[in-house]
Amino acid sequence: MIEFLGNYLHAVYVYLSNIILNTNLYEKIILVLPYLLFDFPLAAGIVLVLSLKVLFGLFERERREWTPPVSALITAYNEREAVKNSIESMLEQNYRGYLQVIVIVDGAKQNKETYEVARRYEGNYGNKEVLVIPKWERGGRASSLNLGLNFVKGEITLALDGDTSYDRDMIKNAVSHFSDEKLVALSGNLRIRNWNKTLVTKFQAIEYAISIYMAKQFLDALGLINNISGAFGIFKTDFLKGLGGWDAGTAEDLDLTLRLKKYRSLYPDIKLGFAHDAIGLTDGPETWRGILKQRKRWDGDLVYLYFKKHTWVLNPKIVGWKEALYTYYLVLVQNFAVPVFMILYYIKLFLRFSFIEVMAILTFIYLIYAFHTLFLMLFFVIFISERKRWDVKLLPYTLLYPVYGLILRFNALYAYIDEAFFDAHRRSSYVPPWVARKSKF
Secondary structure (H helix, E strand, O other), X not given: OHHHHHHHHHHHHHHHHHHHHOOXXXXXXXXXXXXXXXXXXXXXXXXXXXXXXXXXXXXXXXXXXXXXXXXEEEEEOOOHHHHHHHHHHHHOOOOOOOEXXXXXXXXXXXXXXXXXHHHOOOEEXXXXXXXXXXXXXXXXXXXXXXXXXXXXXXXXXXXXXXXXXXXXXXXXXXXXXXXXXXXXXXXXXXXXXXXXXXXXXXXXHHHHHHHHHHHHHHHHHHOOXXXXXXXXXXXXXXXXXXXXXXOOOOOHXXXXXXXXXXXXXXXXXXXXXXXXXXXXXXXXXXXXXXXXXXXXXXXXXXXXXXXXXXHHHHOHHHHOHHHHHHHHHHHHHHHHHHHHHHHHHXXXXXXXXXXXXXXXXXXXXXXXXXXXXXXXXXXXHHHHOOOHHHHHHHHHHHHOHHHHHHXXXXXXXXXXXXXXXXXXXXXXXXXXXXXXXXXXX
C-alpha cells in the first residue's frame, strides 16, 4: 500500500510537471474540455455579474413599500409534525399587510396526523388568517395548488412546500420586487436547513449556494430564469389564474415556468425574476440513496418536459434566440454532452495509460474542480452570504465536492436514458399512479 501510494504521488508530480511544461495547448484543452464548456463560463459570468452588483448595485430592482394582500398556498402530504415549521414561519412574518395562509393537505384520509397538526393553527391572528383544506383522496401537488387557488384572496400568491420554513422578512422582501409592474413571477431563494446533518447535506448546501443563490442572480440579470421553484414560487394572482394554474403530473413547477415563457411570446414585456433576499429553508435528503432518487426524478423531468411535452421551448421563433440558446446550452451541453464526453474520455484514458498514470491525470482534473468550487464559495461567503457562520463551515467540504458533482452528472445521464426510452415519469411516486396514467405525454 505504501509503495502504491509513493508511486501514485510520484506519478502525480511527474504528470503535473509535464502538463504545465511540456504538453501542447490542444492536449491541455481536451483534458479540461468539460470544465471549459460549462463550469468556467458560468463561474466567470456569476462572479462578474455579482461583483458589479456588490460594487455598484447594478441589476437591482427599484423597490417600494407596498403591502398588498398576500395568499400563501402551503401544500402538505406526509410532513406530520414538520408541517408546523412552514405554518409557524408564516405566522411569524413581519409583513404589515393582510396574509392569508391556506394549507392544503393532500390525501388527508391517509395522512391524518399531518391534517390534525395543521388544524391546530386554523383561525385568525390579527392581519393573518390560516385556512386548512383537506383533500381526502391524494391527487398530487398540482391538484392541491389548484384547489387552494380557488380560495385565494391576495393580489400575490405564494406556492410553498409543507416542509419548508421561511425567514421572517421573506414576504416583505418578495413583494417589494413587484415594484416592477412587468414582473409576473419570482423564484424564491432556497437554502438547505439541515446542512450540518451529513456529508450529503453539506454538499447540497454548497450546491444551493452556487446554483441557486448565486447562479439565479446571474440568470436574473440576463433575463434567463430557468425555473420558478416548486417549493418557493411567487406569482401575481390574476396572471396565475389567467394562465389556468398548474398542470397535473410531475414537475409542475418547471411545467408552469415553460408555460409562462410561452405566454411571454405573446406578451414580450412580462418578466420572470429571482428574489435573492426572500429566503426559504428546506430539508435536503440526508443519504446518497435519497439524493440520487430525488435528482433522478428532477433530471428525468427535463427530458419529459423539454423533449416530449413542451418541444416548442427549443424553437427560437417562440421563445427567442437568447432563451433558445440558453436552453440548448443547459440541456444539451451541460446535462447531456458533458457526461457522455467524460465517459468516453475516461475509457480512452484507461486504454492508453497505466492505472497509476490515469489516477494522476484524474487528480489534475479533480484539483481544477475542487479549487473552482472553493473559489466560488469563498466569493459567496465574503460578499453574498447572509449566514456567514453557516457557510464558512462548508469551505473545507468544497475540496470533496467534485465527487458529489461527478456522481450527480452520471446519475442525470441515467435519468435521461430512463425517461427517453422508458417514460420514467409515469412510474414516479411524486404523483399517484392514476394521475400519471392519464397524462397525455
